[in-house]
Amino acid sequence: MMSPDEPETAPDDALVVCRDAALTFGRGANAVVAVHGAHLRVRAGDRLAIVGPSGSGKSSLLHLLAGLEQPTSGTVTRPALTGSQDIGTGTKPDDRQSAPESDIRRDIGLVFQGDSLIPALDVVENTALPLVLAGVPDADARRTALAALAQVGAEDLAERLPEEISGGQAQRVAAARVLAQAPRLILADEPTGRLDHTTGGHVLDALLRAADHTGAALVVTTHDPAVAARLSTRLAMRDGRLLTAETTGDPQDTTEEAS
Ligand SMILES: Nc1ncnc2c1ncn2[C@@H]1O[C@H](COP(=O)(O)OP(=O)(O)OP(=O)(O)O)[C@@H](O)[C@H]1O
Numbered sequence: 001m002m003s004p005d006e007p008e009t010a011p012d013d014a015l016v017v018c019r020d021a022a023l024t025f026g027r028g029a030n031a032v033v034a035v036h037g038a039h040l041r042v043r044a045g046d047r048l049a050i051v052g053p054s055g056s057g058k059s060s061l062l063h064l065l066a067g068l069e070q071p072t073s074g075t076v077t078r079p080a081l082t083g084s085q086d087i088g089t090g091t092k093p094d095d096r097q098s099a100p101e102s103d104i105r106r107d108i109g110l111v112f113q114g115d116s117l118i119p120a121l122d123v124v125e126n127t128a129l130p131l132v133l134a135g136v137p138d139a140d141a142r143r144t145a146l147a148a149l150a151q152v153g154a155e156d157l158a159e160r161l162p163e164e165i166s167g168g169q170a171q172r173v174a175a176a177r178v179l180a181q182a183p184r185l186i187l188a189d190e191p192t193g194r195l196d197h198t199t200g201g202h203v204l205d206a207l208l209r210a211a212d213h214t215g216a217a218l219v220v221t222t223h224d225p226a227v228a229a230r231l232s233t234r235l236a237m238r239d240g241r242l243l244t245a246e247t248t249g250d251p252q253d254t255t256e257e258a259s
Contacts (some may be wrong), residue, residue, distance in 0.1 A: 012079035012201065013117065015107075015185045016042045017066050020074035023060050034060035037074060038242040040235075044080075046217040047208070049228035052237030056145050058221035061242065062189050064218060065111060081107045081184065106134040109183035109216075111126045111191045111207065117162040123173050124158040130181040141180075148180035149173070152206040168199040175206035182214045189221050197226075204230055 018206035022036040042048060042065070050058050063069040064076050096101045109130070110116075117126045132138060149155045152172045157165055165173070171191060178186055188207055192200030204220075204227060211218040220231060228234050236243040 006103075012039045014039070014043050014079050017077045017079060018061075018064060018071075018074065021071040021076050022073045023057075023064055033240050035064060035071075035242075036240045038064075040065075040242060041047045042185065042217050042219060044215055044217055046219070046257055047211065047232040048217070049231035049234045050219065050221045050237055050242075051225070051228045051234055052221065053223060056237040057188050057239050057240040058223075059206075059234045060240075061237065062187050062219065062221050065185075066108060066187050076091055076146075082234055094097065106181065107184045108129065109178035109181045109186045111171075111178055111186070111188040116174050117170055119162050121136045121162075123154070123156070123160050123162070123165065126162065127173060127177045127180050130177060130183075134181075145176070148176040151179055151209065152176045152202065153180075168195045171195060171203050172199070172206065175203050175210065179210040179213070181208060182210070182216070184214070184216050186211055186216050186218045188219070190223070191220060192222065192227055200224075200227070 012161075013227055015219045018040040020037040020039060020085075021035065022033065022037050025032045025034055037155060040061075050061060052058050060069065067076070070076075117123075118129070121129065124142060124145050127149055128136075128138075128141035131141035131144060136144075146155060148159060149158055152175055154169060154176055155170050157169055157173065162170060162173075171194070175191070186207060191203050191207060195203060207218060207220070208230070209215065218231070220227065222228055
């Protein structure tokens, strides 16, 4: 396990590294520390579940990993992703830097809670969107999207609008979108949260397949132990604190030692 302060002699192969990364919302008496100094290292091939009760900070940590939030203190870096840079070394919110733009858009696939599909686009257009935004020609993006929808058993939904499909089908489409995108890092926030056991299992299957297919890392937040059990490494979160990893299968070096 490498200390964050150790000099690195070889190029860092980690996709995301959190070093003492904290996230506080609000100020003064209203401040809520959603994440306390988290140390975490995610590498290609990792299968990581972040498990904890509601309000423990799982989504906030995932937002830090995604670059959707910048750390209030500490750093989040992406050494092995395209266009990586230190994106958060500020000590107060005003010092936060803006997230990197399109360079990492293709490298990180997001599956978030709630309605993540764009209402005006049909299912295949939604599925193809990350590819189109990354500059892939429309016809190629559509072909890839249709193949991804077929992999999650949703090809018959291709021409429907999001309002014409169920919540479970929408989560399957969100998984297909990640399959099509083939990112190097997949971040999924409660991807099975609103689904029955069977449909949730299908969505998780699709995410695991997407990650296996490309060798991507997969990080899933969940409060469901059955979902967590399908990932090889489990990290518990309690009151904003990331606790030690529990690992099955091959040992993985996931948590960084505190400095
Ligand atoms: N935008 C925000 N503004 C203020 N406080 C927030 C904000 N987002 C989250 N919080 C607070 O930060 C803490 C952690 O929230 P977070 O959503 O990360 O937890 P969670 O474990 O993902 O919960 P859930 O399982 O219910 O989604 C909570 O106390 C929450 O109220």
